[in-house]
Amino acid sequence: DAKTTQPNSMESNEEEPVHLPCNHSTISGTDYIHWYRQLPSQGPEYVIHGLTSNVNNRMASLAIAEDRKSSTLILHRATLRDAAVYYCILNVGGTSYGKLTFGQGTILTVHP
Amino acid sequence: DAGVTQSPTHLIKTRGQQVTLRCSPKSGHDTVSWYQQALGQGPQFIFQYYEEEERQRGNFPDRFSGHQFPNYSSELNVNALLLGDSALYLCASSQGLTNYEQYFGPGTRLTVT
Numbered sequence: 001d002a003k004t005t006q007p008n009s010m011e012s013n014e015e016e017p018v019h020l021p022c023n024h025s026t027i028s029g030t031d032y033i034h035w036y037r038q039l040p041s042q043g044p045e046y047v048i049h050g051l052t053s054n055v056n057n058r059m060a061s062l063a064i065a066e067d068r069k070s071s072t073l074i075l076h077r078a079t080l081r082d083a084a085v086y087y088c089i090l091n092v093g094g095t096s097y098g099k100l101t102f103g104q105g106t107i108l109t110v111h112p
Numbered sequence: 113d114a115g116v117t118q119s120p121t122h123l124i125k126t127r128g129q130q131v132t133l134r135c136s137p138k139s140g141h142d143t144v145s146w147y148q149q150a151l152g153q154g155p156q157f158i159f160q161y162y163e164e165e166e167r168q169r170g171n172f173p174d175r176f177s178g179h180q181f182p183n184y185s186s187e188l189n190v191n192a193l194l195l196g197d198s199a200l201y202l203c204a205s206s207q208g209l210t211n212y213e214q215y216f217g218p219g220t221r222l223t224v225t
Contacts (some may be wrong), residue, residue, distance in 0.1 A: 032212065034212070041218075042216075042218060043116075043202050043204070043216030043217050043218055043219055044155065044202070044204075044216045045216065046212075046213045046214065049212050049213075053168070061213055067213075085154075087154055091212070097125070098143070098145065098148075098160060098168070098206065098210065098211070098214070099145075099157050099160065099168050100145075100155070100157060100214065101157065102147075102154030102156070103154055104154055105154055109214045111172070
């Protein structure tokens with residue numbers, strides 16, 4: 001299964017931007033980069049995904065390196081509600097699409 | 113619009129017993145996946161159902177089996193329970209096999225004693 005590497009934890013202050021890094025050096029051409037987050041006592045929640053180009057949605061932005069070996073999830077203004085475990089996942093293309101392989105994720109702490 | 117629902121919320125079983133967990137997908141969704149999440153770990157993919165067939169399977173033994181019904185709801189069955197099966201079991205639904213966004217339910221907390 002395709003692997004990703006994320007820092008175990010990060011901290012941020014409320015209303016400041018947060019950049020969550022992810023390394024995926026073994027990514028192949030058909031692998032999509034997905035981000036999910038899991039708030040305490042809840043199931044994971046989709047955040048954003050991309051293939052090659054940077055992506056923006058109402059929750060976050062995804063910056064993908066030109067060689068696609070790394071990506072960064074950007075929360076533009078962190079709120080206390082953004083405190084969660086953030087998972088960077090490679091959604092393998094082809095017949096394995098939809099089989100999400102979660103790693104340990106990054107625990108994001110947001111300080112008031 | 114109801115999201116993904118799972119039942120029961122919590123369950124306590126004894127080693128060797130069998131358990132059935134249930135999942136109703138989000139309205140309009142036809143694909144259901146099951147995940148196991150041990151304490152402090154990320155979710156691990158068990159299997160995926162679409163058109164009442166198992167389409168993909170993760171690295172789980174045959175003790176784990178499932179079913180999808182014509183209304184797209186799904187069951188996860190685990191036989192011969194082990195202590196190590198204690199975990200949060202998550203159900204996720206999506207529209208079709210290639211949809212990028214999966215919606216997760218709140219999970220069923222299974223404790224095996």
